[in-house]
Amino acid sequence: MNVFVQRQHQLQQVMKVKGISGFLVNHNVDLYYYSGTMQTGYMFIPAAGEAVYFVRRSITRAEEEASCIIEPIGSMKTIKDRIAARYPELFHKVPGAAVSAAEGREAQEAQEVQEVLEDQPIKLATELDVLPVQQFQRLEAVFPGVVWEDGSQLVREQRMLKSPDEVAAIRRAAAVVDAALEAAIRHVHAGMAEFELMAFIEHQLRIQGHQGLMRMRAYNSELITGMVAAGASAAVPTYFDGPAGGQGLHPSSPQSSGRALIRRGEPILVDLGCCIDGYLIDQTRTLVIGELDQELQRAYEVAEQVLRATEARLQPGTISEHLYLLALDQVHEAGLSDHFMGYGADQVKFLGHGIGLEIDELPVLAKGFKTPLAPGMVIAIEPKFTYPGRGVVGVENSYLITEDGFEKLTISREGIIYVK
Amino acid sequence: MNVFVQRQHQLQQVMKVKGISGFLVNHNVDLYYYSGTMQTGYMFIPAAGEAVYFVRRSITRAEEEASCIIEPIGSMKTIKDRIAARYPELFHKVPGAAVSAAEGREAQEAQEVQEVLEDQPIKLATELDVLPVQQFQRLEAVFPGVVWEDGSQLVREQRMLKSPDEVAAIRRAAAVVDAALEAAIRHVHAGMAEFELMAFIEHQLRIQGHQGLMRMRAYNSELITGMVAAGASAAVPTYFDGPAGGQGLHPSSPQSSGRALIRRGEPILVDLGCCIDGYLIDQTRTLVIGELDQELQRAYEVAEQVLRATEARLQPGTISEHLYLLALDQVHEAGLSDHFMGYGADQVKFLGHGIGLEIDELPVLAKGFKTPLAPGMVIAIEPKFTYPGRGVVGVENSYLITEDGFEKLTISREGIIYVK
Numbered sequence: 048m049n050v051f052v053q054r055q056h057q058l059q060q061v062m063k064v065k066g067i068s069g070f071l072v073n074h075n076v077d078l079y080y081y082s083g084t085m086q087t088g089y090m091f092i093p094a095a096g097e098a099v100y101f102v103r104r105s106i107t108r109a110e111e112e113a114s115c116i117i118e119p120i121g122s123m124k125t126i127k128d129r130i131a132a133r134y135p136e137l138f139h140k141v142p143g144a145a146v147s148a149a150e151g152r153e154a155q156e157a158q159e160v161q162e163v164l165e166d167q168p169i170k171l172a173t174e175l176d177v178l179p180v181q182q183f184q185r186l187e188a189v190f191p192g193v194v195w196e197d198g199s200q201l202v203r204e205q206r207m208l209k210s211p212d213e214v215a216a217i218r219r220a221a222a223v224v225d226a227a228l229e230a231a232i233r234h235v236h237a238g239m240a241e242f243e244l245m246a247f248i249e250h251q252l253r254i255q256g257h258q259g260l261m262r263m264r265a266y267n268s269e270l271i272t273g274m275v276a277a278g279a280s281a282a283v284p285t286y287f288d289g290p291a292g293g294q295g296l297h298p299s300s301p302q303s304s305g306r307a308l309i310r311r312g313e314p315i316l317v318d319l320g321c322c323i324d325g326y327l328i329d330q331t332r333t334l335v336i337g338e339l340d341q342e343l344q345r346a347y348e349v350a351e352q353v354l355r356a357t358e359a360r361l362q363p364g365t366i367s368e369h370l371y372l373l374a375l376d377q378v379h380e381a382g383l384s385d386h387f388m389g390y391g392a393d394q395v396k397f398l399g400h401g402i403g404l405e406i407d408e409l410p411v412l413a414k415g416f417k418t419p420l421a422p423g424m425v426i427a428i429e430p431k432f433t434y435p436g437r438g439v440v441g442v443e444n445s446y447l448i449t450e451d452g453f454e455k456l457t458i459s460r461e462g463i464i465y466v467k
Numbered sequence: 468m469n470v471f472v473q474r475q476h477q478l479q480q481v482m483k484v485k486g487i488s489g490f491l492v493n494h495n496v497d498l499y500y501y502s503g504t505m506q507t508g509y510m511f512i513p514a515a516g517e518a519v520y521f522v523r524r525s526i527t528r529a530e531e532e533a534s535c536i537i538e539p540i541g542s543m544k545t546i547k548d549r550i551a552a553r554y555p556e557l558f559h560k561v562p563g564a565a566v567s568a569a570e571g572r573e574a575q576e577a578q579e580v581q582e583v584l585e586d587q588p589i590k591l592a593t594e595l596d597v598l599p600v601q602q603f604q605r606l607e608a609v610f611p612g613v614v615w616e617d618g619s620q621l622v623r624e625q626r627m628l629k630s631p632d633e634v635a636a637i638r639r640a641a642a643v644v645d646a647a648l649e650a651a652i653r654h655v656h657a658g659m660a661e662f663e664l665m666a667f668i669e670h671q672l673r674i675q676g677h678q679g680l681m682r683m684r685a686y687n688s689e690l691i692t693g694m695v696a697a698g699a700s701a702a703v704p705t706y707f708d709g710p711a712g713g714q715g716l717h718p719s720s721p722q723s724s725g726r727a728l729i730r731r732g733e734p735i736l737v738d739l740g741c742c743i744d745g746y747l748i749d750q751t752r753t754l755v756i757g758e759l760d761q762e763l764q765r766a767y768e769v770a771e772q773v774l775r776a777t778e779a780r781l782q783p784g785t786i787s788e789h790l791y792l793l794a795l796d797q798v799h800e801a802g803l804s805d806h807f808m809g810y811g812a813d814q815v816k817f818l819g820h821g822i823g824l825e826i827d828e829l830p831v832l833a834k835g836f837k838t839p840l841a842p843g844m845v846i847a848i849e850p851k852f853t854y855p856g857r858g859v860v861g862v863e864n865s866y867l868i869t870e871d872g873f874e875k876l877t878i879s880r881e882g883i884i885y886v887k
Contacts, residue, residue, distance in 0.1 A: 075687040079719050086706040087687065105704035105712070105813050112718050179686050180595040180603045181617060197601060246673035253666035258720040259691040266599050267495040267507065271679040284525035286506040292525070298532050299499050299745025299824070300678040325719025393525050404719070 050210055051083040051114035055098050061201055062094045062172070068137045069093045069130070070198055071173045071186070076262060076404045077202050079325065084112035088120045093134045101126060123189050138169055172198030177264060203264075207401055207409040208423035214447055216326035217402070217425055217456055219256075221445065224319050224328050225459045227251035231275075235466055237311045237336050241304035242296060245275040248319065257321035262405045270406060273320045273329075274303040278313030281439040284393035288407075290431040291316055291439040292393070311337040314347075314438040314463075316431075320406060327402050329427040330457045331443035334464045339440075346432040347440040347463050349381045353430040354442055357398070361426075361446060361453040367416040371398045374430060383432055390433040399428035402445060424448040425456065470630055471503040471534035475518050481621055482514045482592070488557045489513045489550070490618055491593045491606070496682060496824045497622050499745065504532035508540045513554045521546060543609050558589055592618030597684060623684075627821055627829040628843035634867055636746035637822070637845055637876055639676075641865065644739050644748050645879045647671035651695075655886055657731045657756050661724035662716060665695040668739065677741040682825045690826060693740045693749075694723040698733035701859040704813035708827075710851040711736055711859040712813070731757040734767075734858040734883075736851075740826060747822050749847040750877045751863030754884045759860075766852040767860040767883050769801045773850040774862055777818070781846075781866060781873040787836040791818040794850060806852040819848035822865055844868040845876065 048056075058070060058081070072078050072090040078100070079085040081092065086109045088102040098115040109117045120126070131138040169192065175183070176199035187195070209217070230251045235244055249272050253259060261270035268288065274281075276293040285292030285302040294305030309315055315334040320327050333347055353374045360370060378387045388395050401408030402425055410418045410426065420426075426448070431441025444457040468476075478490060478501070492498050492510040498520070499505040501512065506529045508522040518535040529537045540546070551558040589612065595603070596619035607615070629637070650671045655664055669692050673679060681690035688708065694701075696713040705712030705722040714725030729735055735754040740747050753767055773794045780790060798807045808815050821828030822845055830838040830846065840846075846868070851861025864877040 073687075075689070084718055085721050087708075104706050104708075107704050107813065108706070108712075108721060112721075175600040175604075178600050180598050180600055181619070182686060183600045184595075199601070242676075243674055245679075246670050249673060249679075250666050250670040253669060254663055256662075256716060258716050259665075259669075259723070260689055260720060266602060267493075269495070269680055284527050286524050286528070288507075288524075296676060296678050297744050298504055300680060300742070301505055301528065301532075303679070322720070324717050393527065 049083075049114050050212055051081060054081050054205065055092050055115070057205055058092055058201065059094055061205070062092075065196075065201070067094060067170050067172045067196060067198070069134070069171050070201075071171055072202075073182070074174045074177045076264070077174060080202075080206060080404060081115075083114045084109050089126075090115065091130055093137060096134055099133060123185065127190050127193075168192060168194040170194050170196055172196040172201065174199040174202060177266070203409050206403055208421060209403060209425050209447070210423070213326060213403060214425065214456070216324040217328055217445065220321050220323040220326055220328035221330070221456050221458055223252060223255045223257060223323055224321050224330055225457075226255060227319065227321070228317060228330075228332060228459050231317060232334065232464060232466060235309065235315065235334060235336065237309060239309050241275050241277055241280065241307050241309060244309065245272070245304040248272070248275065248317075252319075252321045256323055258323070258325070260322055261320045261327060262322070263407050264405045265407050268407070269302075270320065271300075271303045273318045275315065275317050276304055276439070277307060277309040277315045278438045279436050280305050280307040281314070281316045282390065282433045282435045282437065284389065288395055290388040290395055290429060290441070291318065291433065292389075309336070312339065314339060314343055314440045316439045316441070318443065325404055327404070327406050328456070329402050329406060329429075329443060329445055330459060331429055331431070331441055332459055332461075332464055333440045333442065334466055336466045338465075339463060343434065343437065343440050344463065346383060346386065346434070347442070349378065349383055350430040350432060350441045351461065353377050353398075354428060354444065357428055358446075358453065361420070361448065362451065363419070363421050363448060365420045367410040367412050367418045367420065368414050370412045370428075371414060374398045386432040386434060388431060388433075390435050398430065399426050401425060402427050420448050422448055422450050469503075469534050470632055471501060474501050474625065475512050475535070477625060478512055478621065479514055481625070482512075485616075485621070487514060487590050487592045487616060487618070489554070489591050491591055493602070494594045494597045496684070497594060500622075500626060500824060501535075503534045504529050509546075510535065511550055513557060516554055519553060543605065547610050547613075588612060588614040590614050590616055592616040592621065594619040594622060597686070623829050626823055628841060629823060629845050629867070630843070633746060633823060634845065634876070636744040637748055637865065637867075640741050640743040640746055640748035641750070641876050641878055643672060643675045643677060643743055644741050644750055645877075646675060647739065647741070648737060648750075648752060648879050651737060652754065652884060652886060655729065655735065655754060655756065657729060659729050661695050661697055661700065661727050661729060664729065665692070665724040668692070668695065668737075672739075672741045676743050678743070678745070680742055681740045681747060682742070683827050684825045685827050688827070689722075690740065691720075691723045693738045695735065695737050696724055696859070697727060697729040697735045698858045699856050700725050700727040701734070701736045702810065702853045702855045702857065704809065708815055710808040710815055710849060710861070711738065711853065712809075729756070732759065734759060734763055734860045736859045736861070738863065745824055747824070747826050748876070749822050749826060749849075749863060749865055750879060751849055751851070751861055752879055752881075752884055753860045753862065754886055756886045758885075759883060763854065763857065763860050764883065766803060766806065766854070767862070769798065769803055770850040770852060770861045771881065773797050773818075774848060774864065777848055778866075778873065781840070781868065782871065783839070783841050783868060785840045787830040787832050787838045787840065788834050790832045790848075791834060794818045803852055806854060808851060808853075810853040810855050818850065819846050821845060822847050840868050842868055842870050
């Protein structure tokens with residue numbers, strides 16, 4: 048049984064517990080996760096039985112790649128009937144089925160049971176965290192009598208635990224990012240614009256196989272490979288839900304690298320991702336041309352101390368939010384609370400996040416997240432300190448949680464990286 | 468009055484005609500279009516009066532850039548009350564207002580009118596083509612008694628007509644794409660992988676100011692700068708709603724350039740976009756190292772003939788779908804119907820599409836689209852022919868519709884581009 052079919056079976060087990068009759072997968076990344084192919088259409092995973100992917104385009108490609116039945120999507124108006132025909136037990140629409148073996152009063156009771164069954168709403172799930180309302184309203188119209196549950200949490204919780212294949216892809220991505228970082232260290236010089244160094248790094252990543260997309264699940268969120276930002280412009284606040292913002296090239300794309308020139312003696316934040324075989328890595332290093340002032344040097348050291356203290360608790364059973372609270376305590380003791388993960392009103396309230404097919408996966412290391420760590424989770428942990436007008440310093444590694452602790456997937460050298 | 472405020476006023480005029488009391492803009496691109504800044508939050512544009520952007524993050528950045536009132540979003544639970552307080556006429560909640568000047572029977576009638584007013588549902592609009600269900604359900608909860616209209620068509624129709632500033636940005640993007648294409652023509656050689664040439668082109672685009680994102684509005688759609696694809700792999704079908712697909716690097720990202728090596732004598736489709744100051748250009752050219760066989764040469768010539776015939780009708784008043792139907796006729800006469808805009812079951816059913824802040828804007832040149840062309844529209848027109856196992860040939864220009872015809876915004880040379 049291949050990994051895609053295994054995932055369908057895992058989801059089916061959860062669906063049975065939750066009383067969900069079927070899952071209509073609608074999101075491109077989830078479609079790939081469960082089927083092995085990414086086509087337009089919907090994949091229907093019944094609580095029991097084989098899954099079917101209703102494909103609009105491309106059928107040819109779907110048939111080559113998918114680990115499930117492929118059916119042309121045809122008219123959406125008939126999709127409910129086609130699902131009912133394929134999985135007759137799902138929709139309880141077998142008139143008289145419960146009546147056949149009985150007579151008289153028993154038959155009447157059986158008839159009543161049958162009617163109750165027929166009237167019971169069928170519970171189907173789909174990912175309501177990403178599905179647009181317009182498309183959902185069309186689903187409601189073609190599935191009369193169905194009660195829709197939000198299945199996004201189920202999918203995100205399942206995807207939180209990576210298989211060895213998934214971890215292997217993230218390791219490959221870690222190697223590509225490391226090579227690009229080393230090339231950037233050789234290439235960077237004072238007077239270069241942030242976006243020039245970013246373009247150089249993106250080229251390094253792409254020629255080594257980066258797919259060119261950094262997927263985010265959250266609505267309205269976008270990611271441009273990562274960011275290279277130097278000095279003051281790294282500390283410019285943005286809408287982006289991360290500790291460093293960046294000036295960006297224009298108000299229509301207000302994050303990441305901008306036109307500021309990289310200067311000697313200021314921290315250059317190099318926060319990079321790349322996507323290999325569908326899976327993302329996330330890492331940050333701090334570069335300096337020449338020397339860095341002592342206050343920022345110390346802040347960087349505190350960032351590494353936070354990372355080490357986090358690693359000491361990075362094992363199955365640790366509650367996600369505890370790692371964030373622990374970091375807050377450490378940072379408070381160091382007197383750097385105002386600068387941690389952004390500055391003032393623009394601070395973000397987390398220490399790390401799951402990564403995988405998307406950059407914003409579970410678990411989240413933040414207040415309110417009670418998920419205990421478990422083997423197979425892959426988490427990016429990114430303590431950073433922001434100094435308005437001066438820059439951002441920090442470090443970010445990605446880790447796999449193992450049976451007895453963790454494995455660091457990021458392979459790049461740590462410490463402030465000094466360049467001549 | 469700046470361009471952003473003008474846009475708010477234009478939307479207000481449409482809202483009054485449609486009986487919509489206010490528009491709660493939710494989508495990042497639309498937020499930028501109406502406010503001049505792109506932050507997390509919602510922008511409320513009342514049918515009359517000044518707009519307010521409820522910003523979660525970053526307030527600092529919003530206050531620097533926005534052409535409207537900025538208010539911290541605070542608790543969503545109080546947002547309806549805060550809107551009602553700011554625009555009291557919207558929610559008809561002025562108890563006794565209609566009663567004050569009347570007595571006796573008149574007072575009673577006025578009271579009744581007042582009650583009817585208070586009971587009338589308030590119509591607000593938001594973009595339901597992009598807003599996820601989960602987020603919409605939260606809006607429904609905090610706006611009790613409000614009837615939500617899908618405002619996406621209003622926004623898309625307004626954005627269809629570009630101002631001179633918007634066209635100027637698209638012209639800048641056209642110049643950047645042309646320079647990158649010329650660099651690619653000098654750089655391409657046999658034995659290079661598709662993705663290597665793509666990486667080279669992306670680097671050229673980025674160092675000239677490409678923002679690194681190609682925005683698409685359609686759900687589950689993604690775009691990786693465009694595609695360089697050579698020979699058979701350009702003809703591999705994909706889910707992507709465009710005439711050429713591409714093998715891509717992996718089933719998790721199944722479109723655009725792949726690992727195939729570029730060979731002599733096969734068509735190299737170079738379909739490029741780039742984003743300058745928020746605005747996209749879209750253009751395609753066909754390159755060949757050495758000679759192209761006569762059948763594909765002829766197909767390319769037919770593509771240019773379709774483009775010329777389309778240009779002859781490219782003027783205000785022409786109905787969008789007529790241009791597609793005209794192209795179908797021409798292609799049929801040339802005996803190339805099976806190859807037009809994809810092959811067989813994987814054909815797409817359009818000739819062109821609007822471009823602007825997003826790549827999939829209105830108008831669409833396709834059956835069923837009755838919109839007459841009008842000055843200010845910017846449209847990418849892309850006749851292409853697919854030959855499975857051999858490749859894709861074609862051409863794509865972007866055009867501005869003017870008062871008396873069109874202006875070609877694409878500046879790259881046409882014809883098959885032969886490289887030694």
